Amino acid sequence: MAEKWIYWLRELGTEHNNIVGKKCANLGELTKAGFHVPPGFALGVGAYERFMKETEASDRLLAYLKTFKADAHNVEDTMKFEAAGTEMRKIVESIKMPPDMEETIRDYYAQLCKETGKKDVFVATRSAGPASHPGQYETYLNVSGPDEVVRNVQRVWSSTFNTRSIIARARLDLPLHHDPIGVAVLTMVDAKAAGVMFTVNPVNGDESKVALEASFGFGEAVVSGNVTPDRYLVDKVTYEIDEKVISDKGAEFVYNPATREMEYKELPPDRRKLPCLEDREVIELTKIAKKVEAHFGCPQDIEYSISRSLEFPESIFLVQARPESVWGKKKKESVLGKKTGWQLLFEKATTPIKLKTD
């Protein structure tokens, strides 16, 4: 029997990191643990490898690369890489997928439509690598219909040949024609608002807080930094909202049915400075964040979406969870210096409090 290359999220866990990539493995882990994650399936790196091997893709890429010469450390050669990238992506996207693979993807998608009760359910096709390459590969949102799903899976694969990826590989002396990644096919959440949250205050490492950012529309607005999001700081223990900064959010990232593309749409003046989350959503998100952190055992960086069509709290979805990269890695050293209560009291009694009076 051929090696399994496609999985439902619920079949996955962190142990599948190397097979389907971290993102899908984590989403699977979250799904299994009972968190609310948009249903979907994952193509493992094996799918990429099969496609490359079983079609003429690898041969054609290698043939093309024979004539390609450029120095990745030389900025002037960037244009050469860009041309090569465009050409290689064209090659990959023009090749037809092995029929049994295509059939399988169509089957999974049909099943997903059935499960969600929607015809041609909107999905996002996202790259998912075993190693983290944030922002390196492409993600395609609002993909609908089996043909489009198949086409966009292939587009995600081909995004391993976008300019920044091949330059990155060239600099590391890695083969340019081959960089297996997984693809996540997730149902889209019709997001009225979305954002990220950290289970630690990123400003000072205070692990008793959850820091949230949110903006109208889809989460890409916050992740990309294109919109100044609303910010919240919530106490993990008391669930009090300690800080609440409502920003002028300018635009929202939404789907334009006419162009069938995602786009930034300017917000009307009366909506720009409205909070995009309700307080109860903020508190619920905090509770969820705490549980995610407890499940993975270290501070988390979590992406969430809030559906406009579902009722609270079913409206809240997690679309990503990964270890927080700054404070999570810091070694926890004693801040109190092994002092006893009595020593702390003595210290307090002998230390005057400074007042600024200039």
Added chain:
Amino acid sequence: MTNKSVGRFPDPHDFKVPKELEGWEDMYPPQRLFSQDRAEWEKRHFWFQDKIHAPEPLYPLDDIFQEAWQIALSQYTTRVFCIPPAQGIAQRIVGCYMYITPVEPPPPEVIGKKAELFGKRVPYVFQNYNKLWEHWYDRFQELGKEMEALKIPSEFDEFVPEHEVMPIPKGYTQAQDLIESFNTIISLIFKAWQFHFQYLNLAYLAYLMFVDTARKLFPGIKESTIGKMVAGADVSMFRPEEELCRLSRLAMSQSPVSKVLKKDVSAAEKIKELQGSEPGRMWLEEMERIKNPWFYVSCGSGWYHYEGSWVTKMDVPFSYLKSYVERLEKGEKIERSLTSISEERDRIVAEYRALIKSDDDRKSFDDAFNVVRSIYRYAEDHLFWVEHWLHTIWFRRIRDFGNLLAKYNVLKQPDDIYLFNRFEVPMLLEDLATSWALGVGAPTRGKYWQEKAAKREKILEAARNWHAVPALGVPPTEVSEPFTVMLWGITTETVSEWLKGADVKGAGELNELKGFASSAGIAEGPARVLKLLEDIVKIQPGEILVAPCTNPSWAPVFTKIKGAVTDIGGLTSHAAIVSREYGLPAVTGTGVATSTIKTGDIVRLDGSTGIVTIVKRAK
């Protein structure tokens, strides 16, 4: 402001009070006033108005508590437990308001000596607190009983009764009783205040230590959360209210009683009616049984004679009983749930503790928490016994002297005794005793005393209408005196906030106040500014309470209001504790709320940030 200022607040030596207050200095002993002979020392200090203990102009005899705490609080820091760099708190009176300052640190060699004593004496208290508290309690009860038992004549006998002459002569008369009782009551109130501070300085110090510890572990932890962690639920301060709840339930089981309690008549009439029926008598008997001590609770702060206590103003507890009975009839729960308060506290402590990453830190945290928990309840328990129970006795006994003086026309009315300071009252008493001793027809100086009283009453009235400056002198660069930080909340922020408030005279211009974020949440609504508890009847459901400070007898108000703002008080002040328990937002220690906000203004308070905004001024 025309006064020349040193630093940013006026120099107390150049400061002039309004001329309507002329003659105010005469009311207080000279050591309590700013003076040229001490100017050099006084100028080095920062004097801020003590709105906790003296939010109102001080009647000369009410000033006795202040005198007493100046000694008691200070000595425990400087001479008893010896908090190394801290000294006492000095007081001065300006225009009938009291200003206080933490005294500058002692020389380094003294700090060293104190550190040694601190290390020896303080651990003993923490290790033995429960035993020490029992001892404290017993002695305090005795003191109260002694004050109750003082012999103060209600009138002078025409002739000394036979049994005092023979067979065993008493040897002295009512004249001596009168003079002696006053001397004794002065001595007792001073002693009570010595006891008051026996463990308070250390309780506050422990609290501040725990705040620091928690902040090091969790930089963003709210002081309101820390307050929840350390506060005790079953403290004496809450007992009066609990007794009211119990009496209300008892009344519910006897429908004739609850019917009477719900009536819109005075407490006196209700009591009379209750006496007419068997269930009523039984209920009254139960009330009488617990009245001492649990109705010995001031209707105000306990610091002013005119505030009264529940026992002297029975309309107050009876109005609470009425609303409790009505709520019980609607099926509402009236009691605070002690279990859920302690469970919530345990949950918060456990969850924060679980967030601590290193084993060493968790150990230090536990240790620090145990230190503060071992003693902290003192901060809550002493308050009932001293400011409420004992002060209630004191006011009643002082009124006995006042009654006698008024009876013989030395004074116009009994409460005029408060217009004379504790050094002067013996003069009045001696005057009266002399006149009695001299025989028939010997005059007192009643006219002189009465004129003095009238003049002083006018001065105090003028002082009430004066918006006293929040501070005088030079703000300090550092503070190590625990009360200054904890009780009066003196921080960089409060000082600068006062400076802001000092610039705008009175209400009208300042639209945002900053205080302690004492109980989380946001509330908006019409303000009700309450200076005296008697005005409590005016409070409407959904209003935001604005008061100088609150105390246990105000507790039932918290079931009506949407939020609370006070002038004075930190995170463990009464308003803060009760608000947290009722889940109401509160901002305490704003310094200027009662002078800036007017009843009817729409205010918005954010108990998480400590900001109070006046959204709309009342017309």
